Amino acid sequence: MRVILAEDSTLLREGLVRLLAEEGHEVVAATADADALLAAVDADPPDVTVVDVRMPPTHTDEGLRAALEIRRRHPGVGVLVLSQYVEKRYATELLSSDTQGVGYLLKDRVAQVQEFLDALERVGAGGAAFDPEVVRQLLARTTHVDPLSHLTARERDVLSHMAQGHTNASIAAQLYISQSAVEKHINAIFDKLRLPSDGGYSRRVLAILRYLGS
Amino acid sequence: MRIRWARAGVRLLGGTALGALTAVADLAFVLVAAPLLPLRSPRFVTAGARWLTGVERRRLGLEDVGEYGDRRALAYLAVRWPVGLLGGGALFLLAYGAVTATGAVADWLSGGRPDGMAPTVPIVAYLTTVGVVLLFLDLAGLAAVVTLERRLGRRLLGPDDRELMRRRIAELATSRAGIVEAVDAERRRIERDLHDGLQQRLVALAMLLGRARRNGSDDLYRQAHDEAQRAVEELREVAWRVYPAALDELGLAEALATVAERSPVPVRLRCDLPVRPAPQVETAAYFTVREAVTNAAKHAGATLVDVAVTAPDTMVIVRITDDGTGGADPGGSGLTGLARRIAALDGRFTVTSPPGGPTVVEAVLPCA
Numbered sequence: 001m002r003v004i005l006a007e008d009s010t011l012l013r014e015g016l017v018r019l020l021a022e023e024g025h026e027v028v029a030a031t032a033d034a035d036a037l038l039a040a041v042d043a044d045p046p047d048v049t050v051v052d053v054r055m056p057p058t059h060t061d062e063g064l065r066a067a068l069e070i071r072r073r074h075p076g077v078g079v080l081v082l083s084q085y086v087e088k089r090y091a092t093e094l095l096s097s098d099t100q101g102v103g104y105l106l107k108d109r110v111a112q113v114q115e116f117l118d119a120l121e122r123v124g125a126g127g128a129a130f131d132p133e134v135v136r137q138l139l140a141r142t143t144h145v146d147p148l149s150h151l152t153a154r155e156r157d158v159l160s161h162m163a164q165g166h167t168n169a170s171i172a173a174q175l176y177i178s179q180s181a182v183e184k185h186i187n188a189i190f191d192k193l194r195l196p197s198d199g200g201y202s203r204r205v206l207a208i209l210r211y212l213g214s
Numbered sequence: 215m216r217i218r219w220a221r222a223g224v225r226l227l228g229g230t231a232l233g234a235l236t237a238v239a240d241l242a243f244v245l246v247a248a249p250l251l252p253l254r255s256p257r258f259v260t261a262g263a264r265w266l267t268g269v270e271r272r273r274l275g276l277e278d279v280g281e282y283g284d285r286r287a288l289a290y291l292a293v294r295w296p297v298g299l300l301g302g303g304a305l306f307l308l309a310y311g312a313v314t315a316t317g318a319v320a321d322w323l324s325g326g327r328p329d330g331m332a333p334t335v336p337i338v339a340y341l342t343t344v345g346v347v348l349l350f351l352d353l354a355g356l357a358a359v360v361t362l363e364r365r366l367g368r369r370l371l372g373p374d375d376r377e378l379m380r381r382r383i384a385e386l387a388t389s390r391a392g393i394v395e396a397v398d399a400e401r402r403r404i405e406r407d408l409h410d411g412l413q414q415r416l417v418a419l420a421m422l423l424g425r426a427r428r429n430g431s432d433d434l435y436r437q438a439h440d441e442a443q444r445a446v447e448e449l450r451e452v453a454w455r456v457y458p459a460a461l462d463e464l465g466l467a468e469a470l471a472t473v474a475e476r477s478p479v480p481v482r483l484r485c486d487l488p489v490r491p492a493p494q495v496e497t498a499a500y501f502t503v504r505e506a507v508t509n510a511a512k513h514a515g516a517t518l519v520d521v522a523v524t525a526p527d528t529m530v531i532v533r534i535t536d537d538g539t540g541g542a543d544p545g546g547s548g549l550t551g552l553a554r555r556i557a558a559l560d561g562r563f564t565v566t567s568p569p570g571g572p573t574v575v576e577a578v579l580p581c582a
Contacts, residue, residue: 009410009414009418011414011415011418012414012417012418012421015418015421015422015425016421018425019421019424019425022425022428022429054409054410059406059410084409084413107413107417108413108417108420110417110420110421111417111420111421111423111424112420112424113421113424113425113427113428114424
């Protein structure tokens with residue numbers, strides 16, 4: 001995959017560049033701030049961008065602003081945002097536009113190399129990748145307590161995994177159930193939450209995330 | 215010197231003469247205004263009292279006494295007019311004496327005999343002695359009138375106990391809020407230190423280890439080992455920036471020596487403390503020096519920083535001078551935090567940093 005990075009810590013940026021190169025990805029550009037990131041993406045849109053939320057000059061959320069801008073200008077480019085801590089607002093803002101290929105990971109997750117690479121693949125392929133911690137907080141703070149209370153424990157497990165962006169096969173493997181059982185649970189979830197269950201799988205994942213964050 | 219004396223003399227005489235004139239005005243005003251007082255002080259009374267008091271304040275150079283109410287202005291006028299008239303009396307005596315003496319001398323010179331007295335040696339000596347004594351007494355009286363006037367003004371127009379208390383409370387409230395803000399700012403800085411420095415390093419380290427495990431590469435393990443050591447160093451650095459343990463254990467001089475050692479710019483350090491100050495004074499002094507030294511190196515482009523810590527009387531004075539380009543902003547977060555910390559100890563904090571330098575940062579910390 002072709003990747004553009006934006007991370008202001010030189011140490012982490014270099015580490016990410018090496019890691020991605022070792023895994024056979026092509027790092028088109030590695031930038032240290034939001035403006036350089038936007039310029040690089042405009043010049044040569046990649047499959048996916050990895051963006052740190054906190055970057056110069058103000059060290060608040062310029063990375064997120066840039067990520068939202070990329071989603072607006074280049075709907076085909078996946079955006080994987082890395083954040084120091086979970087902020088529900090970041091997740092909901094990222095989900096606000098109806099495009100695919102979006103992810104939000106805690107920065108520490110980069111250390112779990114396999115998980116990070118999986119998430120990158122999913123986002124690059126137009127899917128979703130949300131940190132388990134992000135999903136946990138979305139579930140904990142959602143306003144839809146009532147409909148969610150009708151889910152069985154198993155359905156909540158499936159919902160949580162699905163919200164992280166895992167595929168049916170991956171959910172089945174992690175929960176030790178069959179794929180058809182996963183599908184059954186997902187249908188039940190969409191029924192109980194009264195969400196439209198049409199569209200592809202990744203659309204349905206985004207629908208779930210938007211539902212939780214709204 | 216002579217000019218200064220002459221000027222002071224003219225000012226004394228002129229001021230007293232003016233004071234005597236305004237005393238008449240004050241008296242007239244008080245006589246008119248006093249019967250009107252039960253009528254809730256009409257506007258012209260309060261305005262007049264304030265105007266006359268303003269004149270006296272300027273005449274006596276008491277611009278710094280601060281705010282006073284209408285009633286206090288009126289009370290002041292009522293008390294000060296006799297003193298003003300007293301000054302006028304002293305002036306009159308001076309003039310009367312001068313005229314009498316001049317007249318007598320002129321009479322003698324033209325061969326006359328004032329009051330039937332011939333200018334014999336005993337008589338001239340006697341009269342001169344009496345004249346000088348009287349002149350001295352009169353001048354002393356004039357000086358006393360001026361002193362009395364000023365003291366009266368300060369006493370009656372200056373802040374009373376209530377006002378002083380009110381000011382002190384306002385000061386305490388401000389410095390207390392300031393300390394809370396300074397603590398928050400400090401926490402924010404520590405959070406940033408940890409997140410932007412140490413956490414990045416640890417994530418990068420973990421990532422290195424992840425890559426090493428995937429590739430089974432000895433070189434990556436070696437890099438990870440180095441990186442772990444750097445993370446430990448960084449942690450020590452962050453801890454030192456939060457609070458240097460040496461300050462508690464070894465005292466201010468030792469802790470400052472470490473600051474000097476770590477500074478990228480040469481620091482000349484003189485620390486002259488006969489006894490160890492209280493811990494909060496030591497901490498304030500320490501952080502003042504560290505912030506000033508950091509600023510001198512980082513922003514002022516200094517080539518030498520001079521740090522002097524002295525303890526005259528019951529104070530500790532910390533003075534940091536650098537030869538940099540100046541233009542320090544006292545509103546910057548570091549200096550503001552220091553100012554608040556020092557204000558909370560009832561200390562005084564000044565930064566003078568004209569464009570082009572030099573910058574002088576001074577903290578005066580009471581340690582009673």
